[in-house]
Amino acid sequence: MEFDTANIWITTRKLRPGTREEFSRSWRPSEFPAGMLRAYECYSADGTEVVGISIWDSPESRERYRLSDVESRRRQAMAPYVVDETAGFYTGRELRIPDR
Secondary structure (H helix, E strand, O other): OOOOEEEEEEEEEEEOOOOHHHHHHHHOOOOOOOOEEEEEEEEOOOOOEEEEEEEEOOHHHHHHHHOOHHHHHHHHHHHHHEEEEEEEEEEEEOOOOOOO
């Protein structure tokens, strides 16, 4: 069976120790952008690393948001809590797990 592909933006951020709660409050946009289908926030057990995963309807909608004023303000709000950041854009697909 063939699965649809998805446009995925994954960002990994190393946080300053003890700032997880402040960071979590700072990144949330007032509204979610057009074209974003799903979003996940994943933290390491010690709270010093966060991985953001968002799934988009197209590379164009993701890029519009990435270059928007809303995203710029969001990044400025997160900056005091972030030590390091990496990001990438990917094409992915869901893997079917066989029935057990």
